[in-house]
Amino acid sequence: MKLLFIYNANSGNLNALLDVGHKLLSPSTYPCSLCTLTYDTFTENITWKNFREQSNLEMVFYHKDEFEAIYPNVKIKYPSILKLEDNQISILLNNEKLNIIESVSELIETISDRF
Secondary structure: OEEEEEEOOOOOHHHHHHHHHHHHHOHHHOOOHHHHHHEOOOOEOHHHHHHHHHOOOEEEEEEHHHHHHHOOOOOOOOOEEEEEEOOEEEEEEOHHHHHHOOOHHHHHHHHHHOO
C-alpha cells in the first residue's frame, strides 16, 4: 500500500520559483493547500518532514504534471492524497477536505487516524 500525494503545482525550477513568489505575494490565493501544509516558503515544514521520515507508510509525491504522465486515466481535482493498494487507486483526502485542514498537525492526525 502506498499513499500518493499530488500537489496542485507543476514540476520544474521555473514553476517552483513562481510558486514561491505566489506564496510570498498572495498566500491567500495560492491554489495548493497541500503545498501550504507541507512546505514553508522555501523548505519542507519540519513537523511534516519528521512525520514523513518516521512514518511506516510508503509515501510518493507528485506534481500534477508528473502524476498525469504516470496515471493519465485517473481524473481528480488537485491537490489530493490517494491510496494505491492492489493496483487500485482510491481517494484518501480530496481537494475539498485538504482545503479545510488548517495545520500540518491536523493533516498528520487525519492521515494517522486512517492507518
